[in-house]
Amino acid sequence: MGLAKHFLQTNIEPEWMILSFLPVLPPELRPIIQIDGGKLISSDINELYRRVISRNNLLSNLLAPSISSDRDVVISQVKLLQEAVDILLDTGVRGEPKRDGYNKVYKSFSDIIGGKEGRFRETLLGKRVDYSGRSVIVVGPSLSLHQCGLPREIAIELFQTFLIRDLIRKHFASNTATAKRQIKEREKEPIVWEILQEVMQGHPVLLNRAPTLHRLGILAFQPILVGGRAICLHPLVCKGFNADFDGDQMAVHLPLSLEAQAEARLLMFSHINLLSPAIGDPICVPTQDMLIGLYVLTIGNRRGICANRYNRNKYNPYNCKNYQNQPVDNKNDSYDTEKEPYFSSSYDALGAYRQKKIGLDSPLWLRWKLDQRVVGSSEVPIEVQYESLGASHEIYGHYLIIRSTKDEIRYIYIRTTLGHISFYREIEEAVQGFSRARI
Structure with missing residues (x-):
């Protein structure tokens, strides 16, 4: 019942736990290399894929209408196919890791994409990309839950392409070179900041803190221009990032295409990701000084005007x-x-x-x-x-x-x-x- 309750709270369909199609990595991630002498060196995962295909074909032959197979044989073959799929996804899921003929542990699908040296963290999250920035995070007490404070210098670089386009389209600059000169001399050109405000108004940004261990490690926010060099953040969204304000740094990314912006707005905004995707508990809850502040604000006698009806102290406000x-x-x-x-x-x-x-x-x-x-x-x-x-x-x-x-x-x-x-x-x-x- 507890598992079913979590499914309902997080809008997870149980059928999502069943794989109907097996994911296949692109050839670049499972190469086959020919060396001197005509020998081939293949990635471990190719052997695991071969084993799944071989056992799946054998099961298909056993289930063919023209062949009357024994029921126990079919069940045994289904178990072998399930074992091959499990080892492909995670070689250690069945206890002792599967080894090859040289007593070497196979490198499974999860080993390739997970961990610090995996595909995501090594080649994607661990690299510098265009339209991104990085800075220390500080508290933004005046921000809403869906907003983040973006320093002016970071914003001017992130949105420079969009800023140049709007300066030319609104006839504040005749060409790209003129627009870049205006941006370079932005302290003398107040129109640059006005156009930047308009560009940022409907364009979300993505904030990420490494390591990204779950879905809430990267969320979308509506950027607000702030002074200084630090990114301002609402304190209630820090739990999802596992961040605090003692010098932590966060990266900011700019979604470019309309599809990416729509996905960020509909699925990744911080104010719609308030529950843990794992257990369904609230992520944004007031703590520490917030609770003290709420207590101080709401302290007072709740019993009404007759709380001290028989107390005749002339300084008693409840008389x-x-x-x-x-x-x-x-x-x-x-x-x-x-x-x-x-x-x-x-x-x-x-x-x-x-x-x-x-x-x-x-x-x-x-x-x-x-x-x-x-x-x-x-x-x-x-x-x-x-x-x-x-x-x-x-x-x-x-x-x-x-x-x-x-x-x-x-x-x-x-x-x-x-x-x-x-x-x-x-x-x-x-x-x-x-x-x-x-x-």
């Missing part, structure tokens, strides 16, 4: 006599310590905090949107106050509803803290950024 507080003028330079201020918007509350008129965990009343329900259908007010003209104030544990003489809701105030307001705004901005990234 029930705060029911009768009148809205405090935001222009007033001082707040009474016995009153809980009212704010018409979160911006006013943040302004008061910057002016040190309220604390991060100070209780306050914030006007809420009328179209967002805050009171449950079964919840009843603690107290209802009526004015002389017929207007009413319904007081709940964490809410205040002001109704007109016609019993229409005029205002809704929620009792909260500035920390909760800041936390709510961050979540709202994150959701909006996630939606824009998907579009």
